[in-house]
Amino acid sequence: MSRLVVVSNRVALPKKVPAGGLAAAMQGALAERGGLWFGWSGRVVPDRKRELHRIHSGRIDYALLDLTRAEYDQYYVGFANRTLWPLLHFRPSLIDYDRDEFTGYRRVNALFAEHLARLLRPDDLIWVNDYHLIPFAAELRSLGIAARIGFFLHVPMPPPELLVTLPHHEQLFRSLAAYDLVGLQTRRDLAAFLGYMRMENHATASDDGRVALADGRAFRAGVFPVGIDVDAVARQAQLAAATPAVVKLMQSLEGQRLTIGVDRLDYSKGLLQRFAAFGAFLEQHSEWRARVSFLQIAPPTREEVPEYGELRERLEREAGATNGRYAHPHWVPIRYVNRSFQQATLSGFFRSADVALVTPLRDGMNLVAKEYVAAQAPEDPGVLVLSRFAGAADELAEAIIINPLDPVDIVESLQAALTMPLPERRRRWQAMFEHVRRNDIHRWRSSYIDALAA
Numbered sequence: 219m220s221r222l223v224v225v226s227n228r229v230a231l232p233k234k235v236p237a238g239g240l241a242a243a244m245q246g247a248l249a250e251r252g253g254l255w256f257g258w259s260g261r262v263v264p265d266r267k268r269e270l271h272r273i274h275s276g277r278i279d280y281a282l283l284d285l286t287r288a289e290y291d292q293y294y295v296g297f298a299n300r301t302l303w304p305l306l307h308f309r310p311s312l313i314d315y316d317r318d319e320f321t322g323y324r325r326v327n328a329l330f331a332e333h334l335a336r337l338l339r340p341d342d343l344i345w346v347n348d349y350h351l352i353p354f355a356a357e358l359r360s361l362g363i364a365a366r367i368g369f370f371l372h373v374p375m376p377p378p379e380l381l382v383t384l385p386h387h388e389q390l391f392r393s394l395a396a397y398d399l400v401g402l403q404t405r406r407d408l409a410a411f412l413g414y415m416r417m418e419n420h421a422t423a424s425d426d427g428r429v430a431l432a433d434g435r436a437f438r439a440g441v442f443p444v445g446i447d448v449d450a451v452a453r454q455a456q457l458a459a460a461t462p463a464v465v466k467l468m469q470s471l472e473g474q475r476l477t478i479g480v481d482r483l484d485y486s487k488g489l490l491q492r493f494a495a496f497g498a499f500l501e502q503h504s505e506w507r508a509r510v511s512f513l514q515i516a517p518p519t520r521e522e523v524p525e526y527g528e529l530r531e532r533l534e535r536e537a538g539a540t541n542g543r544y545a546h547p548h549w550v551p552i553r554y555v556n557r558s559f560q561q562a563t564l565s566g567f568f569r570s571a572d573v574a575l576v577t578p579l580r581d582g583m584n585l586v587a588k589e590y591v592a593a594q595a596p597e598d599p600g601v602l603v604l605s606r607f608a609g610a611a612d613e614l615a616e617a618i619i620i621n622p623l624d625p626v627d628i629v630e631s632l633q634a635a636l637t638m639p640l641p642e643r644r645r646r647w648q649a650m651f652e653h654v655r656r657n658d659i660h661r662w663r664s665s666y667i668d669a670l671a672a
């Protein structure tokens with residue numbers, strides 16, 4: 219069996235809480251099969267102190283490279299998160315394009331490729347992840363690496379009309395042709411990508427994902443919706459019921475209902491709209507005051523990016539205003555928590571919650587939606603309220619599907635969720651649970667690797 223080499227900017231270190239869906243998914247994907255995981259060490263150091271850190275844990279070998287301040291600023295903060303992130307999340311007005319940052323981004327891709335190339339074996343299967351590393355295969359190819367290289371985009375792929383707003387988009391997106399396989403989350407993402415390849419690269423592309431360029435280069439693209447480790451989440455959720463964190467949460471509710479949201483503190487997650495809608499819900503449904511609490515867990519990320527700091531301030535104001543307006547001495551409507559929790563604890567929180575609000579403005583997949591489903595008690599499951607703009611909505615049609623831009627939609631869905639009769643909750647949950655179980659992380663990993671190796 220070939221060795222699996224996973225490449226991603228963010229790497230989940232052993233025993234650390236993974237930051238975001240990608241790290242959690244890749245950790246799950248590597249845990250069973252084992253392999254090498256290459257990426258950024260998370261450290262920013264002066265050039266002379268740069269190191270490639272080698273760690274071995276369980277079945278995974280890690281190779282983690284430090285970045286200098288200038289590299290980190292241009293590649294990660296700048297081009298990846300101030301240009302590509304808003305572009306890929308349909309927010310062109312937030313793009314802050316800078317040519318030097320694009321150069322820095324390509325330079326870091328080349329640097330990563332040089333370091334990884336030294337560790338590669340000829341029959342490795344290389345699986346590169348996400349928007350930080352679009353030109354990575356082209357860099358490896360220029361170093362003579364002929365191994366199979368696949369790419370998976372965890373975030374959305376917007377339509378060609380949006381992609382072309384990026385200066386030098388041709389240079390960037392054409393480099394995807396250096397991969398053997400480009401994986402996307404949904405059929406819509408695939409259609410957008412094929413549309414771009416046809417329109418901008420004069421490629422012939424069949425709807426099933428075979429792409430051929432005028433220069434003879436050919437590769438495949440396909441849909442591989444990322445899943446979760448359903449059995450592990452279900453087990454953790456059951457066991458977590460007796461842990462102090464979950465027991466204390468339940469005691470603090472004193473019989474009130476619980477609505478939960480868990481997201482990185484990111485403008486793509488629709489948190490402002492969600493907070494405002496919860497305030498509007500309490501305004502319109504006074505019968506629920508002091509009878510339902512909303513727990514929003516939102517660990518801050520990318521704090522060097524100005525938009526994230528602004529969002530944090532606005533959320534604090536919004537939560538403070540709603541709490542000031544409706545709180546009682548014995549009840550606070552919004553419990554707003556800016557820290558991360560272990561997956562096991564989160565699973566317990568999910569099982570305790572009557573409703574999950576997963577209302578991103580745009581999301582590649584959103585694994586929280588799937589984790590919430592996996593964590594429910596079969597005899598008394600909660601209700602998932604899910605944005606139509608999350609990739610997960612393609613798979614979880616039995617959730618209450620909403621448009622997060624319409625506050626009335628969120629308010630009505632919350633009311634419907636809190637009053638939904640048990641037989642309907644069970645019916646909807648059963649269908650979603652069976653789906654996430656059939657299409658779990660193991661299936662995602664093996665279907666992607668089989669397609670890459672084929």
Ligand code: F6P
Nearest residue numbers: 228237238239240241348372519
């Ligand atoms: O899942 C999308 C994603 O952007 C990943 O690529 C990323 O690792 C994760 O969210 C968390 O973001 P960051 O690595 O910037 O903290």
